[in-house]
Amino acid sequence: MTSDLASSLWHKTCQEHSSSSALTGEVTADLAVIGGGYTGCAAALKAAELGASVRLVEAECFGHGGSGRNVGLSNAGLWLPPEEINARLGPKAGRRLSQILGEAPDLVYGLIETHGIKCEPVRNGTLHCAHAPAGLKDLQNRAKQLQAIGAPVVLLNQEDARARVGSDAIYGALFDPRAGTIQPLAYACGLARAAIDAGAHLHDQSPATKISRTGDIWQVETPKGLIRAKQLIMATNGYARPMQGYDIPTIVPVHYFQGATAPLSTELRQVLLPGLEGCWDSAMVMSSWRMDQAGRLVIGAMGALDHFGSSIHKDWLSRKLANLFPALAGIEMESLWFGRIAMTREYLPKIQRLQNGYVSFGYSGRGIGPGTVFGLRMAEALITGDESVLPLPVSANHTLPFAGLRGAYYETGATLTHFVSDR
Numbered sequence: 403m404t405s406d407l408a409s410s411l412w413h414k415t416c417q418e419h420s421s422s423s424a425l426t427g428e429v430t431a432d433l434a435v436i437g438g439g440y441t442g443c444a445a446a447l448k449a450a451e452l453g454a455s456v457r458l459v460e461a462e463c464f465g466h467g468g469s470g471r472n473v474g475l476s477n478a479g480l481w482l483p484p485e486e487i488n489a490r491l492g493p494k495a496g497r498r499l500s501q502i503l504g505e506a507p508d509l510v511y512g513l514i515e516t517h518g519i520k521c522e523p524v525r526n527g528t529l530h531c532a533h534a535p536a537g538l539k540d541l542q543n544r545a546k547q548l549q550a551i552g553a554p555v556v557l558l559n560q561e562d563a564r565a566r567v568g569s570d571a572i573y574g575a576l577f578d579p580r581a582g583t584i585q586p587l588a589y590a591c592g593l594a595r596a597a598i599d600a601g602a603h604l605h606d607q608s609p610a611t612k613i614s615r616t617g618d619i620w621q622v623e624t625p626k627g628l629i630r631a632k633q634l635i636m637a638t639n640g641y642a643r644p645m646q647g648y649d650i651p652t653i654v655p656v657h658y659f660q661g662a663t664a665p666l667s668t669e670l671r672q673v674l675l676p677g678l679e680g681c682w683d684s685a686m687v688m689s690s691w692r693m694d695q696a697g698r699l700v701i702g703a704m705g706a707l708d709h710f711g712s713s714i715h716k717d718w719l720s721r722k723l724a725n726l727f728p729a730l731a732g733i734e735m736e737s738l739w740f741g742r743i744a745m746t747r748e749y750l751p752k753i754q755r756l757q758n759g760y761v762s763f764g765y766s767g768r769g770i771g772p773g774t775v776f777g778l779r780m781a782e783a784l785i786t787g788d789e790s791v792l793p794l795p796v797s798a799n800h801t802l803p804f805a806g807l808r809g810a811y812y813e814t815g816a817t818l819t820h821f822v823s824d825r
């Protein structure tokens with residue numbers, strides 16, 4: 403098992419393709435964007451719509467990073483509940499971020515509709531499920547905090563939650579009707595196509611290898627090309643490759659793996675997630691599950707599939723599936739893959755200034771809405787010169803000591819948990 407994107411369900415079922423080629427020769431632009439995930443593609447789209455000339459370079463294919471590997475839960479808000487966001491950012495900035503990200507699904511599904519992105523959009527809400535009676539306390543607390551800021555979330559009792567999920571292993575759930583599911587890689591590729599249609603120049607297979615400045619002009623070098631641009635957005639997030647002349651902001655790498663079954667029978671689809679909500683649970687080592695458009699169950703949890711503990715994660719996945727949905731006991735996984743989540747110490751995303759440019763990173767497992775919002779708004783701030791549109795204040799220099807060790811701590815915890823649980 404490798405971290406190859408091609409092993410993912412999303413690669414196999416992606417219906418969005420954009421024509422692009424590697425950057426060759428020297429070009430100039432108002433804005434250079436590095437990284438072709440949600441952040442970079444949304445930034446390129448917005449800048450082109452505002453009339454700026456844009457060049458985006460992506461090292462591999464569009465959506466190669468977290469954007470092509472995730473669960474596809476298009477959430478409203480961050481992982482942290484509102485009061486914790488306020489405690490970390492201050493009440494004013496915290497409330498503003500929660501409000502902007504609460505509206506992020508409107509933006510995501512709006513872009514999908516406007517640009518005709520073929521990414522299996524389903525906006526039937528999400529269910530944050532109590533994995534045990536004790537998990538309900540956290541959900542009650544979240545419900546209270548979210549309702550206090552006007553979010554239309556509803557706490558479901560055990561009976562209702564079990565009927566919605568089709569599982570007796572659920573003890574209640576927090577339903578968020580604002581959210582939904584998408585085919586995540588297709589959404590990234592569709593944003594890339596929309597940006598190209600709007601006039602941006604996007605280049606795949608074009609790793610930026612060196613960043614420099616001459617006067618007030620950025621130079622971005624790739625193996626066969628060079629971009630000179632007035633402004634720069636660095637959108638490489640958790641998949642950043644080394645670039646000479648640029649210090650990549652440190653993140654805590656947390657891995658998350660998923661498996662997808664073959665399409666389930668019509669009978670099973672009538673009882674397992676009949677309403678097609680996307681789900682995750684309240685366990686410390688969280689799990690998620692959802693259906694894709696063809697009726698495959700996609701289930702995942704924290705963990706990497708490239709080390710000695712991979713078989714522990716895979717064995718646990720079979721047990722978890724059987725415990726959650728006994729009718730699926732013993733079913734084979736058609737696809738198995740994993741990806742790297744970019745966490746920060748505070749579980750909050752960051753925007754930092756890069757002279758005449760920005761870098762954003764660390765959506766901490768919630769990047770579909772936030773990546774789209776941050777990309778659009780960073781581009782708008784640069785092109786219009788109005789920094790007040792940024793979703794949160796620019797942070798001062800960010801340090802994260804022992805990030806690698808913190809990542810190893812999460813991986814070891816997930817492996818040990820999966821070794822003992824659901825037996």
Ligand SMILES: Cc1cc2nc3c(=O)[nH]c(=O)nc-3n(C[C@H](O)[C@H](O)[C@H](O)COP(=O)(O)OP(=O)(O)OC[C@H]3O[C@@H](n4cnc5c(N)ncnc54)[C@H](O)[C@@H]3O)c2cc1C
Binds near residue numbers: 463476637639
């Ligand atoms: C397994 C998993 C599950 C997740 N589940 C969810 C979920 O359900 N809902 C949700 O909202 N979020 C989820 N997330 C988080 C979400 O996927 C990310 O936050 C989001 O995709 C980040 O988008 P991005 O554009 O900032 O970065 P990325 O999508 O990682 O894109 C960065 C890009 O930069 C490119 N790059 C790197 N270095 C260079 C270079 N030198 N030159 C050119 N290009 C370069 C990379 O190849 C990559 O394509 C999940 C993440 C993972 C990994």
